[in-house]
Structure formats: C-alpha cells, structure tokens
Amino acid sequence: MRQVAIVAGGEAKAGRRAASWRDLVQEAGKALFEDVDNLSPKDVDSIFVGAAQPERFAFLSYVAPLVAEHIGVTPRKVIARTELACVSGQAAIRYAWNCVATGMSDIAVAIGVEKMYQPDMAEAQTTMTCVLDREWDGVNCFSAPPIFAVTAQRHMYEFGTTKEQMALVSVKNHHYSSLNPIAHLQKEVTVEAVLKSPMVAPPLNLFDCCPMTDGSAGVILVPAEEAKKYTDTPMYLIGSGQYAVGNVINNLANLAEWAPLKLAAKEAYRTAKITKDDVDIAEVHDCFTISEIMEYEGLGFCETGKGGKFIEDGKPYIGGKVAVNPSGGIMGCGHPLGATSIYHTFEILKQFRGDVDMGRYVKGAEIGIQHSLSGAANQHSILVCSRELR
Amino acid sequence: MRQVAIVAGGEAKAGRRAASWRDLVQEAGKALFEDVDNLSPKDVDSIFVGAAQPERFAFLSYVAPLVAEHIGVTPRKVIARTELACVSGQAAIRYAWNCVATGMSDIAVAIGVEKMYQPDMAEAQTTMTCVLDREWDGVNCFSAPPIFAVTAQRHMYEFGTTKEQMALVSVKNHHYSSLNPIAHLQKEVTVEAVLKSPMVAPPLNLFDCCPMTDGSAGVILVPAEEAKKYTDTPMYLIGSGQYAVGNVINNLANLAEWAPLKLAAKEAYRTAKITKDDVDIAEVHDCFTISEIMEYEGLGFCETGKGGKFIEDGKPYIGGKVAVNPSGGIMGCGHPLGATSIYHTFEILKQFRGDVDMGRYVKGAEIGIQHSLSGAANQHSILVCSRELR
C-alpha cells in the first residue's frame, strides 16, 4: 500500500459569481494545472468529483464526466462523483487517496464544485432543506440555519455559551478572509455588527451564518514516492477519521455535544500517530459560529462546554494554541458545498508553502487537519495533512 | 494491499413497488444480513451507498446516513454516497473494495437504492433527461431512449444490424427473468411481441427498453483472508476497468462503436489476468436491446458490428460461448439506477453458489464480469469476480 501526496491545488474565486457551474470548474481546472510542473490533464488517469446537489442547484446529474470533459481529463482508471452533503469534497479526496494507495490510480484529480445561486432563492432554500430527512424533519423546515440554531440554543442552555462568544468566531474568520483573495467575504466585522445583523433563526444572526457561495476547487494526488517529480513542496496525507450516527433528529447522539466528532478525531489522530497538541492548523467546518465553538471541543482543543471561553481567551488565533481557520473558514470564504473541503485542504498546502498573506500565515506549521461535517452534524470527517512524509 | 471478497448479498424484490425508498432499503438490509453467518450490522464499519438521483426521485439528498440508520449500521470508518448515473452501484462497490484493500475499512457494506415511481411520471422523465448535459442535449429531449435510439439507428446503418436481432436480446433476457423471483418482469416475450410493442423512439419499441423500476440491493465486502469466517462460498474481486470520454454528444467517441468499453474491458482483463475467453458469466448493461448487442462486441466476445449475428447464432445463451445476463438483465429484472450493478454483482455470487433456478444456472462458472454503462454510453465500468482466490 502506497503513501499518498497532494502535489497541487487550484481554485476559482469563491462568491456570488456571474458564472455557471461549468465556468467555475474550468477556472479551477486551469488554476490546478498551472500550480504543478511536468503534469498536464492528459497525464491524469482518474477523477473524483465532489458535488452535493447539482441535480437541483444546476438541474444536472452525472456531473463527473462533464467535469472531466471541461478540464480536459480522460478518465481511464477511476471516475465517479461522491456526495456527502457539505463533506462531498473531502469524500472525493478520501476515495482518490484510497485508489492511489492501492495502485488502481497513479495520478488522480479530486475536484469539487457547487453553483448555488439561481434565479429563485426560495427554490435554493428548498433544496438546502432536503439535506435533513425531508419527510420527517425537512418538512418542518429544519434546514441548516434552524438545526444549528437549536444546537446553539442547547449549547447556551447547557454550558452558558454566549452570543458574544459566538460572534468572536465571526469576527476572527472575517478578519482572516479579508486577507484571502479567493474568499467570498473580504470585509471585517465587529462583535456589535454580528449582534445587530438581521436575525435568521434565533439565536443565530445573519453574521453567525456562512453565505451561499458559488465555487470550485481541485487538488492532484500522486503516490508519495513520485511527489517530488512534480513539486518541491508536496503535502502528505497521513491519517483520517470519519464517524456518522443517524441523521434523523431523533437519532442524533446529542445536540450540545458532538460525540461523532470526538470519535472521528480520535481515529484521525490514531491513524496519523499524532495527538491534538501536534495540530498547528485546523481548517474546520464553521458553517455557523456555534459549529466552530463545538469543534474546539470535539477536536480536543478544550473541554466540552468550554469552546466559548476558548475563543474569548484568544486560543484559536494564529499565535494562540492552534490556528483555526486561517483561511477565513466557511464563514469568510463561503461554502460551495461540494468544493468546500477541497478549498480548505488546498489552504493547508498553501500554508505549508508559505504562499499566503503574511497577516494570516501560520509560520512553521507541520501538521494541518481539515474537518468537515454534514447534515445535522451527525457526520464528521477529518483528514490529517503533513508537511513531511511520516 | 489486501485482496477483497464479497461474502453476502441481499436484495429487495424489484418492480413497481408500493413502497418508499426507505422501505426498499430496509428490505435489502434485512436480506443482506440474513445471507451471512457471524456478522451483524453492528460489525460493519463502513457503508458505501449507490444512488443516482434521490434529490429528484425522492426529494432527498445526503441519503448515505439515512440508509445506514435504516439498516442499523453505524459507520465509524468510511461513509459516502457515490453517483455515476446508472453505474452508481458499481462505483460504490469499487470504492468499498479500495477502502477494504488499504485497510481503511475491515467490513464494508455497499448498498444501492432507487425509488423511481412517483406521482407524476412526466416529472420522472424530466429527471431522467438531466443525465445528459441538460443545457445542450437534455434540452433537446435526449434522455435514455432517444440516445440509444440514435445509437441503434447508427449501428443498423453502419453494420446492418436488424430489429429482429435486437428483439432476440429482449426474448432471451425476459426468458431468464421469468425464472428469477426478484425480477421486475417475469413474463416471456416473443420476437413478434417485441416488434409489435408500442414505439417509444424509433427504432426502439417498448420491449427494446428496460422498465422504470424501484429496488435496492447490497453486498458485504471483507478482506479475502477473513472471508471464510463468514461463508463457505465467498466471491473474490480480482480485476476491474473503467473508462470515460465526454458525455456531451459532440464529444462521444462514436455512436456505433463503444471505444471506451473496449478500453475498460482491456484494463479489466489485464488487471484480472484473464482473457475474454475466461469469462463464463457476463452480467451486462442491457438498458436497451442495442446495448447488449454492442456489449458482445465491446467485451470482445465477437467482432465489431457482428453483435446481431452473435445472438442469432445462439452464442450469448447459457451453454453458448458465454452466458450473458442469466439473471434476466436490466431488461427483465429492471433498472433501479443506483442498485442495478449491485443486483447483478449479487447474481454472480448466487450463480457461483448454485443458488438460482436450474433453468438459468451457469454450471461450473469460475469467472463472472459485471458491466455497467452510464450517460450516453460514454462511460463503462467492469468488475471481474472469481469463485476462487487468484
């Protein structure tokens, strides 16, 4: 079994784009191959496409071959699309990793795309609502903001987390995204502005929520022993963890404590042979401010219930205990569902290379984790990336 | 890298079912675990779900966790859904195989499901049409029957294939499906009946086309060295091939000759270290009668353009050169998109076990291939299964 490296990444500018999903894919594809030496689309033998709901957002299914066609790849080993809602991109990377590890593929592209803006935003909201069990929870309008609203309510109720603590996550991530040229939102916000922004679903204000975003991003995976042929600065995949409980609200483990995240983290650290203290960069799934707070807890950076204090104490900033979302996270960069995990994985590679604005550079980072969650936070996925082969 | 075996299969009765997609999944799940000793849902660490368009057919996305929840599995290693239109199920098996091979998973379920009947069949037809490029080909109503109609027209034009030869495929597969209790269609048809059935899209009559079908089927994968713990009759995955060209009609290789199939077959035989002559059972993608004829050619069983004569000469029958679709194929069993490849993979396991009606039993079979295609036949996938570990 071969170890596997990521040797390149490419991304389209994220945002409310005056572009179709296929325009976005072409932009990401071009950027991807410009990011690597000695490798053209024709060398790629496999493509793993992450896309959450093209059937509805783009009225198009079976996007994997179209993506390949638009970026100039002819898949001759493996091709499929993976879907795991907001984690579709990481699922694509995970399968690419396994297929390169077994030798079924030698050079693989994992690429995500989601076009979320469409003429009628109520229709897009309807689509967001079928990520929960549509017949039993979606029908009650439990889509992303409401399920994280009740999650926040329970966390506040059980642990005393405050709206101000949650707002700090938004402030931090908008600050970093203001320094990230591909980010959807590039304006800083204040705690006051977060608290005064329109209420979406109490206790969540608008700036507690990530935006709707169009985007596409890709990475290239090769066997570790081949990596240096393509770049001086590859990034190695050294571990992963994934855990899911039922997605029907009744069958969630607990609203205020994400047990599946703790189990996924434990497995990720075990397989990577690291501990939480080895993590220098954590690109985590801050779809809502409460999410990032609960991720500090679930990833073991602080105790359960102490996530609010963790940010109040300045711990998740660059230079703190661990740099959380130096990209600006989902909150700042946006959340094009199928592409998000791939944007964030590429961010870790850029950090390792030192190829980011110095205001958000995590100097000397050796280990980065990319965490994504999906659905009612019933499922958590973690990739562990290393600057050195270990 | 570990070799991998399939130790069990389970399936719901295929058909126009008075059941929801979740009812079907539960039926397949129960059958799956009843088919294996010493293994319960709680032992399974990973689930790979094949589903083509639940977002539209069932108004539900993110089905993987719901499937897990409904069959009693808690995924703690790997979970995602794969989508590759009509090949979604085989893509799920392929990823499960890779993940068990690397050791990321030790006991994996690959399960497919599709609920295709809904109140308005015109809506379902609309959904079928977004499998081709919706904006450039779907808009012209190129869905499955028309694209295979023009394929048949070109094959007839270039090679002189006849409607009668095509009808023989329908006759053969309906005969075998009449002996298969899980099949959607269990009535025999005659050449005359095929030719007299209503015209869907000329030259395709209704009985040249597979039906719309609801269904669900699953298999369990474990490392080969563990297989005998669970069954006396495991089946081993020994090779595979996959190849895709663009799906936009302009970018197809050729309508009348499926070059991607030939390349996928070559790779499948190479990786399995077999030749076409070693194939005893071929469960192939007979979505339309013309498809099976072109598969005889693409899989190397006869020369290009001679597929019509191949069936006229009795070669693809049990006892002929190679037993093609002894299950009854898609034509007879039906085509619940995300589940189809898994039904057919399980069929090969049942054949190896001798666990089928004697009227459709392929005695002494050692090698079976499962072939699926998707889209405008731009993508072909082949799994090679062996009764013995090789």
Place this chain on the structure above:
Amino acid sequence: MSMVKFEKIKRPEKIGLPFMLDFYPLQDEKYTRTSQFFKNLKEGHLTTTKCKKCGELLWPPRVICSNCHSEKLEWFDLGTEGELYAFTEIRLGAPIGFVEDVPFCIGIVRIGGLLISARIDGAKYEDLKIGDKVNLKIVELPDSRVFYRFSRNKEQKLPIP
C-alpha cells in the same frame, strides 16, 4: 442571416407543485408501506413502530426493526403531550410552500421517549422556553393528506370550534 427562420414558441406558465418541491410525505399505500401512520394520525393518534422482539422504539416508523431486523413491529401511541427540548423561529430563508408563513416557530419535542421535530403553533419565539409543555395538533392539507404539529398549551386549551 435572412436565411434563418425565427419562431416564437409557447410554454405552460404555471404548473402544479411538483413532487420535488412538495415536502409533505406521500401517504397512500401505493407509495409507502407505513401508510398506517397517516391513518392513525387522521384519527388523532401520533404513533410510531415498536419492535415486538427487541422492544426498540423506532422513529421515523419502519417496516423492519433497524436494531434486530425483525419484521414484527407494532404501532405505539406516543400520546398527545410533549415537552419542548429546543426551538427556533424561521425569520429568513423559508423554502417554497412556507414563505407565506414566516415568521413561524419550529422545535424539537420530547414525546413518548422520542425527540421529534415539528412546527410549534400558537406562539412567538419570545413566548417559548425550553421545557414548555406542548400539545399535539393535526393539520389537513387541501389534498386530504395530514401532518402533525404541536401547539403551546395555551392555544390548545381553547375549545375546538
């Protein structure tokens, strides 16, 4: 250019709400093996399936126990009174079919040992608190399908007209 023919074409302007935008479940036995749930609901009973073999209470209703795979399930009445476990109010971003109702409360109700999501009628967000008692309420759609909601006790105690 003068060689190219231009033609105006028409399309239907309005269509019925398609299945893929209709949140309420199909209830007819043509489409689901758990249509009994909706029959019970029409009679005022919120029920779910319980496994006779292992005792597991299953939500949503099943045809096979996901714990022990037994098919021997029975309908279990969850009662009519629940307790608010958590709640919020939809103020922005409602899906098609619900936009007209904004703002409205939704929540998670503890009832009969389960946690069930539902619309919470008869109250604004500010009126509610965790632990409030809520009562079962049944809504009837124009096409005769039914669904459950809960309402705050205050509303519930009014005489039904």
Place this chain on the structure above:
Amino acid sequence: MSMVKFEKIKRPEKIGLPFMLDFYPLQDEKYTRTSQFFKNLKEGHLTTTKCKKCGELLWPPRVICSNCHSEKLEWFDLGTEGELYAFTEIRLGAPIGFVEDVPFCIGIVRIGGLLISARIDGAKYEDLKIGDKVNLKIVELPDSRVFYRFSRNKEQKLPIP
C-alpha cells in the same frame, strides 16, 4: 382524541416552472460567462468558441480551452446548414414542458465540424433519412430567451412570414 386540534391549511396550488424543471439554459450574463453565445444566436448566428492558441473547436462553448487551458478563445460561426447524422422521434416519455409537442423529431446534426443535438422541425420520422440537409432555425421563448433548432430544407425554403 378530543384533545387534539385539527386545522385545515392552505397551499399555493400553482407555481411558475421552477428552475429545476426548466431545460432552457440561463442566458443572462449574471448566470453564465458564455452569454455571448445567446447574443449571437439572437442575431441569427449559431456560434461556438474556438481556441486561438491550439485551434480546438469547443462544444459546448467554453471560457477556457479544455485542450490547452488557454483563455484566448474566439467566437466561431458554425454556419446555417447541417447534415443529419442520426435522428429519432419522441413518441412516449417526453419531459415536462415538451409533453404537448409529442410526437416530434430530434437528431444529431453535423455542422461546422461538430455533432450537435437538436430538435428537427418540419418533418415526421418517416420523412427523414441519414444525410438529409437541415437548416438552422431559432426559437424565441416567452421570456425572451432563445434556442436553436434545425428544420428540414423543405420547410426552410418557404418564405418567412
């Protein structure tokens, strides 16, 4: 049971054709970087992008060459006359928005070096054969979007009213 409140609720009966059932592409530059294609079409020209660097003719139109990844693309006029490469007729199973048109012919047209699928107007299935010449035709939707079709020469040669 008498404790449970029943309430009839209403829903909108008809909605506009949603995006997810509307086959015709969004053509406005708010939604696509290739809106020029539709502007050209409105002026009677069926065009696509051609790479200035490697010469590749790209269909459907691109913003980046999928062969060499150059962004230097130009609009190339495909002409107005094509040749039928293959065709069929939709008799059963048309999607929403096209059911009213059944039966109608569709085909694959060889034009300007490409194979393009399209509606074939002005002929029944029996009237057509492989190799027939067909002419570009442009249809205008009620919302002012446009799309291309082809028609058999016979129809085309009639004077345009």
